[in-house]
Amino acid sequence: MTSQRLFDSAAARRAVAAAALIAAALGLSGCAGIGDSALSQAxxxxxxxxxxxxxxxxxxxxSLDTQLAKLDxxxxxxxxxxxxxxxxxVAYRNDYINLKAQSRLAEQTWRDNHCTATPEPPAAAPAATKRAGRGAR
Known part of the structure; x- marks a missing residue:
């Protein structure tokens, strides 16, 4: 009879542990969607x-794009x-949500201020080769 109670107790503990894991997973999955919603602006x-x-x-x-890529x-x-x-x-999602919200705000401010990207400077010309004739001996 005691072995039956022990089994029931162990099974009950496993069931409680499984329920706790499922509850934690559901809780975390609820937070996962906030990074792409309007709530992230909060x-x-x-x-x-x-x-x-x-x-x-x-x-x-x-800078924000670089940080987001690194975190991703x-x-x-x-x-x-x-x-x-x-x-x-647990380790990265809060930082990701925060950076994503900052990035959206920076983009919105960029558009509101009618900013345009600075053109990239032209690539430097390759270094001139040594004078012809001097290198050949």
Missing amino acids: FVDPARYELYDCKQLEAERK GLMRKAQTGVAGPVVAE
């Missing part, structure tokens, strides 16, 4: 880029592990 001060000029906004946009790479790398999706959500 994480950024709307006046953050108000005093930026176009040159400053251009640098900020590039870290999240993808984390997802390859055993508990990867959970690690990616």
Whole structure:
């Protein structure tokens, strides 16, 4: 009889643990969608880029794009592990949501200020080769 109670107790503990894992997964999946919604703007001060000029906004946009790409790479790398999706959500998702909201605000301010991208400088001409005749001996 005691072995039956022990079995029931172990089964109950496993059921509770499974329910807790499912609840945690559902909770995290609810947060996952916030990065691409209007709710993500709640994480950024709307006046953050108000005093930026176009040159400053251009640098900020590039910086945010670089940071987002780096964070996205870290999240993808984390997802390859055993508990990867959970690690990616817990470790990186809040930063990703914040950066994504900042990026959207910077883009909106860029458009509102009618900014245009600075053209890239032309590529430097290749170094002139040594004078003909001097190199041949």
